[in-house]
Amino acid sequence: MRTSMALASEKQHVAYYSATAPKAPTFQSLGIRPAIANALHQAFPHVKQPTPTQCQFIPSIISGRDVLLKDNTGCGKTFGLTLALLSKPRKRIQYDAASGDTQSPAPATSVTSLVIVPHRDLAHQILYWIQRVVEGAGSSSPLLNSIAQVLVRDGLKHMTSGLTELKTNPPHILIATPGALSDIMKEDQAALQLDTLSAVFVDEVDYLIETLPVKQKESRVLREKARRKLERHTSVTKQILDVIYRDRIQAFDAARDRSEDDEAAETARPSALVNSPQLIMASATLRNHLRQYLYRETGWILGEGTEKVRGSNQPAAFMLERSKDGETSPADALGSTAIQHHVLVVAEDGTISNIRGALPADNAGTPSKKDDPSTVGVNEEQEPSTPLESTFPGINPEQLAKYRKTESPYHPSSLEAIATTFALDVPSVALLVLPSSASVHRAVFDLRELGVNALGLDFTLSDSGRAHLQGYPASPGNPQLLVATLSTVRGLDLPELTHVFVLGVPEGDKVRGKSIDAYLHVAGRVGRFGRGGKVVTVVQGTNREPAVKTSRSEGVTELMEPLAKDDVTRMRRILEEVWVKPTEFELFE
Numbered sequence: 001m002r003t004s005m006a007l008a009s010e011k012q013h014v015a016y017y018s019a020t021a022p023k024a025p026t027f028q029s030l031g032i033r034p035a036i037a038n039a040l041h042q043a044f045p046h047v048k049q050p051t052p053t054q055c056q057f058i059p060s061i062i063s064g065r066d067v068l069l070k071d072n073t074g075c076g077k078t079f080g081l082t083l084a085l086l087s088k089p090r091k092r093i094q095y096d097a098a099s100g101d102t103q104s105p106a107p108a109t110s111v112t113s114l115v116i117v118p119h120r121d122l123a124h125q126i127l128y129w130i131q132r133v134v135e136g137a138g139s140s141s142p143l144l145n146s147i148a149q150v151l152v153r154d155g156l157k158h159m160t161s162g163l164t165e166l167k168t169n170p171p172h173i174l175i176a177t178p179g180a181l182s183d184i185m186k187e188d189q190a191a192l193q194l195d196t197l198s199a200v201f202v203d204e205v206d207y208l209i210e211t212l213p214v215k216q217k218e219s220r221v222l223r224e225k226a227r228r229k230l231e232r233h234t235s236v237t238k239q240i241l242d243v244i245y246r247d248r249i250q251a252f253d254a255a256r257d258r259s260e261d262d263e264a265a266e267t268a269r270p271s272a273l274v275n276s277p278q279l280i281m282a283s284a285t286l287r288n289h290l291r292q293y294l295y296r297e298t299g300w301i302l303g304e305g306t307e308k309v310r311g312s313n314q315p316a317a318f319m320l321e322r323s324k325d326g327e328t329s330p331a332d333a334l335g336s337t338a339i340q341h342h343v344l345v346v347a348e349d350g351t352i353s354n355i356r357g358a359l360p361a362d363n364a365g366t367p368s369k370k371d372d373p374s375t376v377g378v379n380e381e382q383e384p385s386t387p388l389e390s391t392f393p394g395i396n397p398e399q400l401a402k403y404r405k406t407e408s409p410y411h412p413s414s415l416e417a418i419a420t421t422f423a424l425d426v427p428s429v430a431l432l433v434l435p436s437s438a439s440v441h442r443a444v445f446d447l448r449e450l451g452v453n454a455l456g457l458d459f460t461l462s463d464s465g466r467a468h469l470q471g472y473p474a475s476p477g478n479p480q481l482l483v484a485t486l487s488t489v490r491g492l493d494l495p496e497l498t499h500v501f502v503l504g505v506p507e508g509d510k511v512r513g514k515s516i517d518a519y520l521h522v523a524g525r526v527g528r529f530g531r532g533g534k535v536v537t538v539v540q541g542t543n544r545e546p547a548v549k550t551s552r553s554e555g556v557t558e559l560m561e562p563l564a565k566d567d568v569t570r571m572r573r574i575l576e577e578v579w580v581k582p583t584e585f586e587l588f589e
């Protein structure tokens with residue numbers, strides 16, 4: 001049974017397509033400027049026509065409506081939004097020469113769109129896409145700076161050369177991390193020209209704005225308490241949006257004050273007449289409690305005309321044959337049906353095995369080394385010990401000396417499980433995701449000692465970093481393992497990626513929305529735009545059979561392990577929550 005929402009969204013698609021029949025929509029027919037649509041075809045020949053979701057949100061972005069966008073990882077949200085923002089008319093400031101400072105006149109243009117992203121590499125990925133489109137239009141790169149600039153914390157560069165460039169040559173699109181933005185706001189807020197912005201796009205919004213789930217029967221008092229707790233840890237992004245949307249917030253507060261009762265106050269919203277930039281927020285995991293928070297608490301969202309795009313919401317084929325009253329699975333956030341989920345358990349004695357209860361391997365459609373022609377003839381037995389260059393890229397001599405003398409925080413058998421799987425199964429590029437606070441350099445060091453071609457993920461490195469954005473490995477025939485942390489992988493698009501390794505249970509000690517979403521985002525680095533992929537989570541613990549109990553009321557058997565609090569159990573629960581069954585990794589049968 002499908003939900004009424006899924007049916008409504010399907011009807012919308014059908015209506016859209018029949019309205020535009022017989023011709024399928026093109027980027028141009030949605031409002032993308034012809035020059036950009038043409039450049040897009042030059043730069044990204046595989047992007048032939050917009051997806052149904054892009055068909056929904058691009059016209060809204062162009063027309064200036066607020067948009068809340070939720071759709072699968074890897075389905076083109078950020079890409080489509082970038083194209084739409086590029087197509088928005090450039091803001092020009094009427095410079096009044098008579099009153100201005102003639103020594104340093106204000107620039108005639110200002111920032112049109114502000115894109116807020118959670119980390120540096122995503123900022124550079126978006127900049128790279130824009131650069132390709134600019135080049136596709138036949139323009140030279142000096143022009144790029146007037147079209148897009150990145151502002152991220154990079155030592156003090158963002159406060160020196162970054163700030164100067166922003167002031168003298170404001171870009172059409174400014175892509176920034178919250179930390180760098182807040183530094184600039186403290187130093188010279190005027191440089192950001194917030195008053196003349198046309199649009200603000202917050203990507204991975206649920207990561208940047210933390211909210212708590214609102215329980216159905218929770219009292220107002222408890223809700224208020226939770227709200228105050230969150231307010232004490234107000235995120236930088238919240239503070240930035242409070243400044244940009246101060247007019248909306250004022251109107252929101254006034255509308256609340258005018259409300260006759262509590263219920264009316266809850267639904268009070270600022271009106272569309274308030275002069276403030278269009279607000280766009282997107283994520284594959286935009287949960288209801290965040291929506292409610294945005295509407296009820298912030299005052300940033302307009303009352304009328306906000307477009308809510310929820311994507312296709314079609315159930316993925318790999319999800320368990322189960323339906324909670326027709327609800328779609330959280331695993332729908334992963335677009336591909338061809339992702340294999342594996343969990344390897346490392347026992348105290350160092351033995352490595354598949355998690356108990358994993359389904360027999362079914363590798364149809366999932367890439368592995370044997371599918372890659374460049375690895376044919378390679379003696380797999382010798383792969384793990386292939387000598388590497390003796391260098392440790394990105395690690396300075398002092399760190400190296402320290403690592404050689406100190407014990408690693410990583411469990412050797414966990415790294416060995418990753419090294420072995422990488423050597424035998426990865427054809428080209430894999431990603432290892434560590435916990436947020438873990439040391440990337442130390443993991444790179446340890447893995448290189450094990451013979452793995454490991455490298456810290458960094459799109460700012462001109463050769464190797466760029467190569468991954470372009471979709472080919474830096475050294476063909478020599479697979480690479482990119483190492484990053486949970487906080488730096490959201491939204492990344494690595495076209496060559498076939499495997500994601502996850503060390504430990506994502507987001508720690510409790511299974512809750514945050515850890516489930518973290519797993520979905522990490523897993524969503526593969527299987528993008530219909531491609532296959534493997535997610536291999538490596539956890540330590542005891543590989544026992546899951547506890548099973550029988551529910552008397554319904555006579556059905558269900559999984560229940562309330563007592564075990566180890567990582568194996570937590571991982572089992574996360575997969576349960578996203579309705580995914582782990583499959584065996586053949587190497588560890």
Ligand SMILES: Nc1ncnc2c1ncn2[C@@H]1O[C@H](COP(=O)(O)OP(=O)(O)OP(=O)(O)O)[C@@H](O)[C@H]1O
Pocket residue numbers: 044046047048049050051054071072073074075076077078079080283284490491492493495524528529
């Ligand atoms: N219309 C299209 N046709 C073909 N490929 C597309 C299209 N739109 C985007 N893509 C490709 O899809 C890939 C993923 O895009 P993008 O990173 O925007 O996804 P996303 O939905 O933002 O993912 P995430 O939720 O993980 O951030 C990119 O490699 C892009 O080239």
